[in-house]
Amino acid sequence: MANGPSVTPWDVSGTVNYDKLVKEFGVERIDSAILRQIERAAGELHPFLRRGVFFSHRDMNWVMNEYEKGNKFFLYTGRSPSDAVHIGHLVPWMFTKWIQDRFNVDLWFQFPDEEKFLFKDSLDFKKVGHFLQENMLDVIAIGFDPKRTKFLVDTLHANLMYKPACEVAKRITLSTIKASFGFDDSANIGQAFYTAMQSVPAFLPSYLSGRTIPCLIPHAIDQDPHFRIARDVLPKLGFPKPASIHSVFLPPLSGAAGKMSSSIPTGAIYTTDSAKAVQEKVMKHAFSGGQPTVKEHREKGGNPEVDVPYQWLRFFEEDDDKLKKIHDDYQSGKMLTGEIKQVLVDLLVRLLERHQAARAEAEDKVNDYIFKCQE
Amino acid sequence: MANGPSVTPWDVSGTVNYDKLVKEFGVERIDSAILRQIERAAGELHPFLRRGVFFSHRDMNWVMNEYEKGNKFFLYTGRSPSDAVHIGHLVPWMFTKWIQDRFNVDLWFQFPDEEKFLFKDSLDFKKVGHFLQENMLDVIAIGFDPKRTKFLVDTLHANLMYKPACEVAKRITLSTIKASFGFDDSANIGQAFYTAMQSVPAFLPSYLSGRTIPCLIPHAIDQDPHFRIARDVLPKLGFPKPASIHSVFLPPLSGAAGKMSSSIPTGAIYTTDSAKAVQEKVMKHAFSGGQPTVKEHREKGGNPEVDVPYQWLRFFEEDDDKLKKIHDDYQSGKMLTGEIKQVLVDLLVRLLERHQAARAEAEDKVNDYIFKCQE
Structure with missing residues (x-):
């Protein structure tokens, strides 16, 4: 349009x-x-x-x-x-x-x-x-x-x-x-x-x-x-x-503009993705706010504002203290790009394991959720 | 429009x-x-x-x-x-x-x-x-x-x-x-x-x-x-x-242009109209193709092409011979406007009596007609 x-x-x-x-x-x-x-x-x-x-x-x-x-x-x-x-x-x-x-x-x-x-x-x-x-x-x-x-x-x-x-x-x-x-x-x-x-x-x-x-x-x-x-x-x-x-x-x-879309598979983590797929997608495709070299990163620190792993942690890491520590460590250069990515991977894998277990049990429940008109 | x-x-x-x-x-x-x-x-x-x-x-x-x-x-x-x-x-x-x-x-x-x-x-x-x-x-x-x-x-x-x-x-x-x-x-x-x-x-x-x-x-x-x-x-x-x-x-x-419409009650005969209502509506409101006086009508004859009673008989009088005779008698002046109207009234009253009898019995049948999906 x-x-x-x-x-x-x-x-x-x-x-x-x-x-x-x-x-x-x-x-x-x-x-x-x-x-x-x-x-x-x-x-x-x-x-x-x-x-x-x-x-x-x-x-x-x-x-x-x-x-x-x-x-x-x-x-x-x-x-x-x-x-x-x-x-x-x-x-x-x-x-x-x-x-x-x-x-x-x-x-x-x-x-x-x-x-x-x-x-x-x-x-x-x-x-x-x-x-x-x-x-x-x-x-x-x-x-x-x-x-x-x-x-x-x-x-x-x-x-x-x-x-x-x-x-x-x-x-x-x-x-x-x-x-x-x-x-x-x-x-x-x-x-x-x-x-x-x-x-x-x-x-x-x-x-x-x-x-x-x-x-x-x-x-x-x-x-x-x-x-x-x-x-x-x-x-x-x-x-x-x-x-x-x-x-x-x-x-x-x-990290591109817009919203996560199912039509760009490498840009999205699906609820049915395996731990391996999550690991690969985040490591390969997550846009990083880090510096080009470890040396430079240690010196200048990363930019959490544009770093997709950090941005996603803002959605899914419920603990405010943990999130703040990640933010500060990443910004100061104490936490490396690979490390913040791994934090995100671990969190997503836990979240998806819980979701997938619940999803497997959902098949028998569909009918309970469908609205029945009392006519 | x-x-x-x-x-x-x-x-x-x-x-x-x-x-x-x-x-x-x-x-x-x-x-x-x-x-x-x-x-x-x-x-x-x-x-x-x-x-x-x-x-x-x-x-x-x-x-x-x-x-x-x-x-x-x-x-x-x-x-x-x-x-x-x-x-x-x-x-x-x-x-x-x-x-x-x-x-x-x-x-x-x-x-x-x-x-x-x-x-x-x-x-x-x-x-x-x-x-x-x-x-x-x-x-x-x-x-x-x-x-x-x-x-x-x-x-x-x-x-x-x-x-x-x-x-x-x-x-x-x-x-x-x-x-x-x-x-x-x-x-x-x-x-x-x-x-x-x-x-x-x-x-x-x-x-x-x-x-x-x-x-x-x-x-x-x-x-x-x-x-x-x-x-x-x-x-x-x-x-x-x-x-x-x-x-x-x-x-x-x-006889006006267009089609019969329920929004103009005097222009329409409803299926629930009484014999008396039909008689009144046809006699009062049916547009006539006849002449202004009986004398003139006997001399010049009526015009079935614009006469609404005749036009309606073309729809509802199933007998071709009867219809032809009405047409010819009306056109020649042998049949007067009041007479052709009465022919229509009698036919409509018979049609509506049958319809109304069937309609009265229809209430119990509605459910038989409603389509039921076999799901």
Whole structure:
């Protein structure tokens, strides 16, 4: 679509300037007042909040105020199946699990299995169906509470979703989706309609129960255009605007601009990668902030700001003290490039071992998570 | 949308020039060769065929050739619920029943309950749901074979229809629907997507069975733009182009241009009208081709070509000899305006009595007609 840096639900490229996005998208920075409010309710702050991995929001204060008054929200997030899950995908899910556990709330997890089908010529429903099954295992492996988690698959739950999607669609013009997503008249009519389906889980619990339940959507910032439209339309249907909280992107292994993408295998660590593959990918491909020679590195130190191993540790090393020591040692030159890479490898291997064990047990649990309509 | 005469699925106004439509839409006139072929297979010709009420088609010869080779087609037609059914609606349904009976074929009857909802601000799903139930009774009252007739309701069968609709939608651009339906960017995204849902029954039996079954769609000519698009897309999905056969519009009682519309109550006879209402409407509102005075009428005779009672008798009086006698007597002045109106009233009252009796028994049968997926 556009050239230059771009952040849309289908394209994240170029160096992402989050300050600019905050202004352009009209979202709010997470400030210390909200952090205090979350900490009061949750009893702690997730590292992603302490470290700005989740950096902006819409109406998070309203959600927290309602929560403090006893009006619980529900969570909504999702995964559009089209490829294998990589560790970048885990970021919002890990955070979502933390909120579910700390606030004891329902999670509606959407698998819009038509979305990527509509956007990629090369995808048919058979391929999507394969990734749907695989991706569900990864989501279950995160450890969401099966009693409080409901999977919605657009084509399997169309009886439930198509009618409310039409309610939304009636109130969105072609002009709006062109302006929001950069479509032109060569877009297909399924792409045009799709955002209505993505809006449905944001009000489905209220629609089904007849009560007004606040919705909180943790997601990577590129999905914001969908929910901006939903926030515009839902009040017209008598539902509150969904609130949201947004993460930055996990940078690709190569350190290149944009976000980690499954379409560049050497730039991504998949949830099914072996310890050997992780070792090889990090050692070979992780962009380093270190100096060209050990001698020079010992003298000048490394640059954690551009060093992908360090940047990734900011996402996945939960211990603040450990992280600080790594930062300082690397910056001072005490820790070498090979060493910081090995720290990351060890951490990822532990994380993936746990994930893969949970994933292996997930196959029998899929049916427990699929939402069943009480009709 | 456009000014001047217009024939689109949502607007039929002005004097309809069928010759011009045949050219514009690129359909073929029904000729004597096809009539002979239909008569050979059916054992007779329906009056609508003998009298040109069904006047044009697409690929009807292919359907008949396949039928003669033993490859049976299925029928597909529908009703978009938004208002009470009037006798103009019965025309394609009566013809569809005749084909079902004569050729012993399946009928898929679609009730796209989202269509008018998406096009009319004043309609909500509650109102549509009311008309859906009412309209189903009228369709059942036509007497379709319950073993061979399957009702599809878009919101009730979305689990079945949304996925194949996405297959179609992926291959239709916004440009195409703008050109086909006269939409601009103020159209809503549901309207844009809708034609994909209308295309689904045209290949659903093939999609579900894995066999290639020809589809024949009897419909009023205004629906052609939808099926023109379906004919373009379906071969790309490996399904044959649906064939179709098209009726003219029953003129409104007032004789005005356009088609009978439920939104002008005095211009329409509803299937639930009492004998008294029929008598009053025909006597008061039917546009007459007679002369201003009885004396003048006896001298100059009436004009059956513009006389709505005579035009309606061409649709509903099945006996060719009777019809000819009415025509000649009216044209010669032997039959007066009040008399030809009374002939029509008597015929409509008989037709509606039968219809209403069948309609009263239809309530218990709805469930037999609703298509059940074997999953």
